[in-house]
Structure formats: structure tokens, C-alpha cells
Amino acid sequence: MSDSxxxxxxxxxxxxxxxVLFSVLFIVLVAADQIIKQIIVNTVKANGTVTVIKNFxxxxxxxxxxxxxxxxADKPWGIYFLSGVSTxxxxxxxxxxxxxxxxSMKLIGLAFCLLSAGAVGNLIDRFRLKYVVDYLRFDxxxxxxxxxxxxxxxxxxxxxxxxxxxxxxxxxFESFWGLLFAKRKKENAG
Numbered sequence: 001m002s003d004s005x006x007x008x009x010x011x012x013x014x015x016x017x018x019x020v021l022f023s024v025l026f027i028v029l030v031a032a033d034q035i036i037k038q039i040i041v042n043t044v045k046a047n048g049t050v051t052v053i054k055n056f057x058x059x060x061x062x063x064x065x066x067x068x069x070x071x072x073a074d075k076p077w078g079i080y081f082l083s084g085v086s087t088x089x090x091x092x093x094x095x096x097x098x099x100x101x102x103x104s105m106k107l108i109g110l111a112f113c114l115l116s117a118g119a120v121g122n123l124i125d126r127f128r129l130k131y132v133v134d135y136l137r138f139d140x141x142x143x144x145x146x147x148x149x150x151x152x153x154x155x156x157x158x159x160x161x162x163x164x165x166x167x168x169x170x171x172x173f174e175s176f177w178g179l180l181f182a183k184r185k186k187e188n189a190g
Contacts, residue, residue: 022101029118029121032150033117041061045061056138061135062137063134064133079126083127090120094112105172107161107165107172111161114157115158115159118154121151135149
């Protein structure tokens with residue numbers, strides 16, 4: 001067996017391992033989001049608020065019919081629009097995660113895993129409940145930061161990681177981007 005074939009096999013095997021690992025991580029994150037939300041519904045919903053750190057951090061039950069910062073919450077069609085967008089983004093980002101993993105691009109795969117888990121975690125709520133359960137509330141003096149949940153945290157951390165990759169590892173991200181468009185060029189040429 002030639003050396004180049006062995007290197008290709010190692011990359012393929014490594015990529016398959018990362019696809020499986022990040023797929024399992026995706027499932028764990030979505031499951032954790034749903035479990036935490038159910039705990040909040042069972043324990044906090046009746047009281048509305050549980051003080052964790054007085055005048056700063058609360059578990060606060062909220063039903064968000066909109067998106068981030070309650071965008072589209074006052075529109076009757078908002079939940080359907082957001083569900084559609086979340087479905088497309090969740091699937092698209094998951095596919096990008098698989099492409100990154102198959103090519104052993106771990107950090108990009110992780111970023112897309114977190115983004116996809118966040119989108120799907122909230123999507124499940126939208127389909128099941130017609131709203132998203134939010135519960136983490138932080139007060140800074142008279143300012144209350146918009147209430148959020150674990151799925152939101154996954155999406156934000158994934159976004160920050162992706163921005164860091166783009167800014168500080170632009171060649172790494174460019175090689176990923178090149179993979180996406182190299183396949184299209186081959187398809188169009190063939």
C-alpha cells in the first residue's frame with residue numbers, strides 16, 4: 001500500500017471518528033437543553049422566579065414566542081417564520097459540521113456542532129410548545145439582560161468560536177471554505 005493511500009485512509013478514519021463524536025455531542029447538547037428546560041418548567045414555572053444571587057442572577061421562567069431579544073414575538077406568523085428559518089439553519093449547519101469533520105477540521109466542526117445544537121434545541125420548543133422556554137436572567141443594576149437559555153448559550157459560544165477561527169485562523173477557515181466551493185467547481189466542470 002502506498003504512503004499517500006495510508007495518509008488518505010488515516011484522514012478518512014479520523015474524519016469519521018470526529019463525525020461520530022460531534023454527532024454524539026450534538027445529541028447530548030440538545031438533550032441537555034431539553035432536560036434543563038423541563039426541570040425549569042417543573043420547578044420554576046409555578047413561582048416564576050428563583051433567586052440564585054440576589055440583585056444579579058435569577059432562574060426566571062419566560063415563554064419567548066419570538067427569536068433573540070423577542071424579535072417577531074408580537075407577530076402571529078412569527079413562530080412559523082422562525083420555525084422555518086431554524087429548520088433550514090439547523091440542518092444546513094449540521095451538514096457543514098459533517099463536512100468539517102469528514103475533513104478533520106475539528107474546531108470548525110465544533111463551532112458548527114454548537115450552532116446547530118442551539119438552533120435545534122430552540123426549534124424543538126417552537127414545534128412542541130409554540131414558544132421557547134427561557135430561564136437565565138441577569139440584572140445589572142436597573143438593566144436586565146435579555147433572558148436566555150442553554151440552547152442560546154450553545155449558539156453564542158459556537159458563533160464566538162467561528163468568529164475567532166475566521167479572524168485568527170483565516171487560512172484554516174479559507175481551506176474549509178475552499179472545500180465547499182471546490183466540490184461545486186468539480187460538479188459544474190463535470
